[in-house]
Amino acid sequence: MDWDKLRVFHAVAEAGSFTHAGEALNLSQSAVSRQISALEDSLGVPLFHRHARGLILTEQGELLNHAARDIFAKLSMTQAMLSESKDAAKGPLKVTATAAFGSTWLTPRIGEFLALYPDIQLTLLITDTELDLGMREADVAIRVSPPRQPDLIQRHLMTFRSHLYAHRRYLDRKGEPQTVADLASHDLVTYPQELRAPFANTHWLRDLVTDPVARDRTVLQVNNLYAIFRAVESGLGVGSLPDYLVTGLNDIVRVLPDQSGSKVDAFFVYPEELRHSKRIAVFRDFLVKKVAESQF
Structure with missing residues (x-):
């Protein structure tokens, strides 16, 4: 199979048209x-249906x-490994992280990292979807569960808990709950019970409320931790949030501090093929340092 024709075929398949x-x-x-016609002739099969609107x-x-x-x-991975400098970290680095962690904790620290390593071209993919590192959808993933894919290296990055938080505006309006029983009279922002949670025990706030009528009277259910954070930040009600989301935000107050969700471990994950990547090593070490400086 001719490599030049295969390269052209792949470009057409990804672009969806000869022109692009x-x-x-x-x-x-x-x-x-x-x-493309020559490749189809050599293989003896059609590779595209040709329509007026495209391929x-x-x-x-x-x-x-x-x-x-x-x-x-x-090939792209091999090229990156071959061009990796032994003396300096440089080149593209694609990192994926969950929406909550990536948006609130990771992104504000990226400027400091890029100031230290200006020759790294960093791309952040903020998504709760688990990208395929083996297929190079990303080079590094920060995940709240151990990887299921084979041939991935994992490094424990941090452990965090979730606690109950509310904005001062809400507490001024509704008062601060003093006991778990008081939650029955408060507006709660929760993760939908019927949906798969992003990490263990995400539903623990709803489970604290024993009265079934009060438990079902949540002011808002939303399937995204960052959205729960923004709802709490807006003064909508009491929500369960990972502590890293509210670090340094003085107007968001922890309520019922003795109550907490389960411990959750976060991992720094990357493919075995990139074990010796200088870019990944310096990014990993930077995050480990920043986690150590944070107070959760």
Whole structure:
């Protein structure tokens, strides 16, 4: 199979058109079309359904593109490893983190990291979806559960708990609960009970309220920890939040401080192939240092 034709095919499959692929490859539309036709002739199968609105991969095209994506991801990883400097950390680094941790704790510290390592081109992917590190959807993941994928290295990064928090505006309006029983008369912001939680015991606030009528009278249910944080920050009610979300925010008050959720461990995860990456090493060491400086 001709590598040049495979490269053109992969570009067309990702772009969805000869024109856009040609722009990416600096080739004319006709040159791209000829390469695809030649590849189809050599394989003896059609790779695209051609429509007026664009191109759609055939079943055979999907199979080939899956293999091509894997090949080019491996080549990209190899290129990064070969060009990795022994003396300085430089080059692209793609990091994924959960929406809550990435938005509130990680992002404000990125400026300091980039000041230390200006030759690293950092991309943050803030999502609660678990990206595939083996397919190079990201180089590093910060996760609140051990990795399920094989050939991944994990480093324990931090342990945190969740506590109950409310904004001072809310407490001025409704009063501060003194006992667990008092929660029955408060506005609660909770994670939906029927949904899979992002980490263990996310539903513990709702479970504290024993009165079924009061338990179902939550002011808001929302399936995102950062959204719960913003709701609490706006003065909407009492919510369960990881302590790292509210560090340094004096107007958000911990209530019923003796009550807490389970301990949750967060991990720094990356592929075995990047074990010797200088970029990953300096980013890992930076985060370990920042966690040690934080007070949760």
